[in-house]
Amino acid sequence: EKVAEKTDLARIITKAKVFKLVTEGGAVVGCVYEKGGQNFQEFGPVIFATCGFGADFTSNSLLAQYRPDLMHLPTTNGEHCTGDGIKMGEAIGAKTIDLEWVQVHPTGLVKPDDADAKIKFLAAEAL
Numbered sequence: 498e499k500v501a502e503k504t505d506l507a508r509i510i511t512k513a514k515v516f517k518l519v520t521e522g523g524a525v526v527g528c529v530y531e532k533g534g535q536n537f538q539e540f541g542p543v544i545f546a547t548c549g550f551g552a553d554f555t556s557n558s559l560l561a562q563y564r565p566d567l568m569h570l571p572t573t574n575g576e577h578c579t580g581d582g583i584k585m586g587e588a589i590g591a592k593t594i595d596l597e598w599v600q601v602h603p604t605g606l607v608k609p610d611d612a613d614a615k616i617k618f619l620a621a622e623a624l
Contacts, residue, residue, distance in 0.1 A: 510539070515582070518543065518589055525589070547582025549574060551599060552616055559583060563596045573605045573619040 501507045512532060519527035519540065527540035550559040551574035559580040561568055572578070583593060605617025 508539070513537075515545070515585065518585055520589055523590070545582045545586070548578040548580075549599075550580025550583060550596075551578050552576050553579035554615055559596060560599070564599045567599055567601065570601060571605055571615050571617045573602045573617050576616055 498509065501509045510530065510532065513530045514532075515528045515530040517529040518525050519529065519538070525543050527538060528543050529536060529538050531537075551572040553560055554568060555561070583596070587593060602619060602621075604620035606620045607617065608614065
C-alpha cells in the first residue's frame with residue numbers, strides 16, 4: 498500500500514474481477530479485468546490478492562478436486578470464494594501447493610428460514 502500511495506510504481510485496484518491473464522513468452526505481463534461494468538487492461542507485474550475456494554460446490558471445483566470429503570458440508574466463506582484466481586493461474590501453468598488444507602469452521606449460524614443453505618454466516622463474527 499505504501500508504494501502505491503507514495504509512487505506510481507504500483508496501483509491497487511479494488512472491487513474488480515480479473516478474468517484474463519496476459520502472457521508473453523510464458524510470463525505474465527498483465528491482466529484484463531472488469532470493474533463497474535467496463536473492461537480494463539493493466540500491464541506490468543501482477544499480484545493477485547484472491548480468496549479461497551470453499552464456496553464452489555460444483556463438480557469441477559477445487560474443493561471437489563482436493564477435498565471431495567468436504568463437499569457435503571456448508572461453508573462460512575462468502576459466495577465469491579470460488580477459486581477463480583487459483584484456477585486462472587493453474588490454466589497458464591502456475592503451480593500450487595497445500596490446496597488440500599481446507600479449514601472447516603464449526604460455528605456457522607443457521608437461519609431458521611433457510612436451514613439447508615450451503616453458505617452460512619460465521620458465528621464468531623456475529624458474537
